[in-house]
Amino acid sequence: MTDLVVAGAGMAGLVAAAEAVSLGAEVVVHEKGDRPGGSFRLSSGVVWRYRELADFRAECPAGDAELQQLVHERLDDDLLWLEGLGAPVVERTTGNPRTVGLRLDPVAAIDALARRGGVLRLDEPLRELPGSAPVVLATGGFQADRELVREHVTHEADSLLLRATRWSSGDGLRLGCAAGASTTAGLAEFYGRAMPAPPARVEEHRFVELAQLYATHATVEGAGGETFEPRAWSEVDVVQWMARQPGARASYRVPVTKLQESVRGRTIGEMVVAAEVAGATVRRTSDEVVVEVVAGITTTLGGLAVDRSARAADGVWAAGADVGGISTGGYSSGLAAALVLGRIAARSALGAA
Numbered sequence: 001m002t003d004l005v006v007a008g009a010g011m012a013g014l015v016a017a018a019e020a021v022s023l024g025a026e027v028v029v030h031e032k033g034d035r036p037g038g039s040f041r042l043s044s045g046v047v048w049r050y051r052e053l054a055d056f057r058a059e060c061p062a063g064d065a066e067l068q069q070l071v072h073e074r075l076d077d078d079l080l081w082l083e084g085l086g087a088p089v090v091e092r093t094t095g096n097p098r099t100v101g102l103r104l105d106p107v108a109a110i111d112a113l114a115r116r117g118g119v120l121r122l123d124e125p126l127r128e129l130p131g132s133a134p135v136v137l138a139t140g141g142f143q144a145d146r147e148l149v150r151e152h153v154t155h156e157a158d159s160l161l162l163r164a165t166r167w168s169s170g171d172g173l174r175l176g177c178a179a180g181a182s183t184t185a186g187l188a189e190f191y192g193r194a195m196p197a198p199p200a201r202v203e204e205h206r207f208v209e210l211a212q213l214y215a216t217h218a219t220v221e222g223a224g225g226e227t228f229e230p231r232a233w234s235e236v237d238v239v240q241w242m243a244r245q246p247g248a249r250a251s252y253r254v255p256v257t258k259l260q261e262s263v264r265g266r267t268i269g270e271m272v273v274a275a276e277v278a279g280a281t282v283r284r285t286s287d288e289v290v291v292e293v294v295a296g297i298t299t300t301l302g303g304l305a306v307d308r309s310a311r312a313a314d315g316v317w318a319a320g321a322d323v324g325g326i327s328t329g330g331y332s333s334g335l336a337a338a339l340v341l342g343r344i345a346a347r348s349a350l351g352a353a
């Protein structure tokens with residue numbers, strides 16, 4: 001007999017399954033894709049929190065304060081738990097003095113979790129709620145569904161670059177809402193990166209290395225001529241703005257004097273060359289370099305509303321990017337929220353069953 005059904009074998013779903021199995025449950029994990037890991041597999045693997053809870057509140061002011069506190073308070077223990085399962089740690093710092101956390105090897109962490117997570121059914125999306133067992137929805141948000149993105153995020157949905165797996169297309173949102181769940185504020189918000197614009201080719205294994213992370217050093221001009229002054233260190237504000245410009249595009253004009261400046265371990269000049277080699281239009285004069293970029297959507301930040309037990313509706317719990325309202329108004333680690341809420345969802349679902 002199945003005690004728990006999990007939809008999605010990304011960070012949140014694999015964690016929920018491993019937690020449930022450790023509590024003695026029989027678990028079935030449905031995965032829409034042909035491999036486990038979801039966007040976690042494509043990620044940099046940095047699982048982090050703000051050093052201070054007050055910073056988390058200030059960075060994501062419209063987010064749910066209770067859920068933010070849960071993530072903040074539980075993350076360190078949950079990372080120890082993950083390490084204990086055999087997830088290898090590559091680095092014990094985030095490189096950002098305002099945050100703490102670990103860099104994991106995503107592929108090895110996925111293998112470690114999948115070994116402990118019950119029966120994994122690849123290429124078998126959950127299409128309807130099972131009814132016979134509690135379910136944890138962990139399908140990774142709705143960024144891959146053009147219509148949902150057009151409805152909630154931007155009319156330029158067709159022009160966005162999908163910087164995530166193609167399978168996270170809002171199934172959790174639809175299933176949860178059909179079961180009576182409500183949605184959070186901030187459905188229009190997403191986390192993403194500026195990426196080399198077409199004709200550049202951006203394959204999924206290059207999502208991390210091709211990110212263009214120097215908006216705060218550039219003059220940012222939308223394809224319609226509007227300019228934008230980025231404020232957020234994460235640059236999530238400029239990417240969301242860009243997503244609403246014609247073609248979801250912008251130009252980054254960078255003075256040549258800034259090309260040697262370093263951002264997260266790479267110089268701006270190196271990032272520009274990477275964009276150019278990938279095929280983006282780059283214009284150089286003696287004073288400046290102009291790079292054509294497009295908004296890349298990584299995860300939607302709005303989604304199902306849950307309580308502190310990760311419950312979304314009767315018999316339905318949710319975790320990861322299917323849960324909205326944690327980073328509303330800013331940015332925090334999606335992997336951290338998936339880890340913490342994934343464990344909570346499994347325990348709550350089994351307790352309620």
Ligand SMILES: Cc1cc2nc3c(=O)[nH]c(=O)nc-3n(C[C@H](O)[C@H](O)[C@H](O)COP(=O)(O)OP(=O)(O)OC[C@H]3O[C@@H](n4cnc5c(N)ncnc54)[C@H](O)[C@@H]3O)c2cc1C
Pocket residue numbers: 007008009010011012013030031032033035036037038039040041042043044045046047048124125126127138139140141163164165167168169171172207208298299319320321322332333334335336338
């Ligand atoms: C390039 C890149 C870099 C990133 N870097 C970081 C980082 O360093 N730190 C950080 O915190 N975050 C990072 N992220 C974001 C992070 O990967 C996500 O926040 C995280 O993976 C969300 O976890 P999840 O379990 O909700 O979704 P996912 O890990 O994406 O898993 C969702 C899974 O659900 C599956 N699915 C979808 N529909 C169904 C269905 N109907 N039935 C069954 N399965 C279904 C999908 O195929 C997928 O496997 C990055 C993402 C990318 C793409």
